Amino acid sequence: MKKFLVLGLLAGKICFGATITVAAAADLRFVLQNLTALYKKEYPHDNFKFIYGASGNFYNQIRQGYPIDVFMSADTRYPELLYKQGFAYKPRPYAIGKLAIYTTKNMDISNPKSALLKAQKIAIANPRVAPYGIAGISTLHCYHIYNQVANKIVYGENIIQTAQYVASGNVPVGLVSYSLLLAPQLGLKGKYELIPQPCYKPIVQGATVIKSTKDEKASMRFFNFLYSPQAIAIWKSFGYGIPR
Template sequence: MKKFVVFGLLASKIVFGTTITVAAAADLRFVLQDLTALYEKQYPQDKLKFIYGASGNFYNQIRAGYPIDVFMSADTHYPELLYKQGLAYKPRPYAIGKLTLFTVEPNINVNNPKLALLKASKIAIANPRVAPYGIAGISTLHCYHIYHAVKNKIVFGENIIQTAQYVASKNADVGLVSYSLLLTPQLKGKGKIYLIPQACYKPIVQGAAVIKSTKNKNAAMRFFNFLYSPQAIAIWKSFGYGIPK
């Protein structure tokens, strides 16, 4: 009888378990590890599956019919476009990202960001065509009035994680990267950082939306709503994100 009960429990989990596929901006890779642990503890019937990359690429893939349940962008632009096109339910901002100048080179003083960028032989920035943090990076160069002086030094990362890796591996002298990545165990304390003043770039308000083609609407909505819970907000803050009002 005990064996039958155990089998029944396992079978029940297989039948009723739901996998939620989430397309997430690359800067979220590490904060989502903590959020996933909390979510799956609260909702053990759900399993989260993440695909990480540049927000613009995900936008194009979703429009092409790629099966995604929830889209977590590094901006609000792409979720809003999908909503206006009838491909997503109403989006909502979940966090505000911060841009940081990052280097592991001992001879570069990030506290003088303009000089640091001018002295660098290579500057890593995420591709602004598909990555909102890349747009913020280019805006920062214009803010310091040095874009034309340094544009030939720029190396573009496919996404913000690759951009940070260019700096950490010394394939670029400095990089303009997400602050949240520099608070992870992999990069925390590994170099020098300087928070770029907010006046230099448009606020990186990051938004999420449930995709209308999802076959797991209830579970997708459950995860979407979880992102705004008090417990989730505490985790967002611990990774350096601001919280939208």
């Protein structure tokens, strides 16, 4: 069966273009569906495999030889490090993420600070590997409530798992990426409010092509598409800011 798969893949490459494997920060789970749909209108022969997870985990795995083509991080630090260490080509920021407070319970979140104080549990992504987790923690510090709520924090492995904790009703409130909530799958389940900007550093998200890519041309094609006008429109529609 393996042989057939390999043959199939080879045939696919020759006749129909490439399969691009993308390791993407979890906040991109829904926006990338729209983005690739648009991409495939232009390049119908390219196919995609997406792996979603925490950017820090991907960083470690890529250093161990993770066989992917494009890495879309939730920050610029990890792609920059990979670039400096020789694992990746020069990265470029593609979007600026925003943090939102999210609940599916019947609670008032118009004032995030008091909502966070009142909530029994708070879902936040693991700050050691997820940039949105760092933003979440700095928000708590910014409100000067970190020490009061620290023992109520439930850490998600990545930002979509964090959002899922809230969506399933298991955690009343969470600090998650705004873009996920603009997707109907999560947004329609509850309500959300943006966290005012000065409370956390803008989440500038960078992408890069991994040097071990099997098809550099196709990877670059997709990488460049992320900065095209059509793509920018999609980023904006999912609430992202656009880096200059």
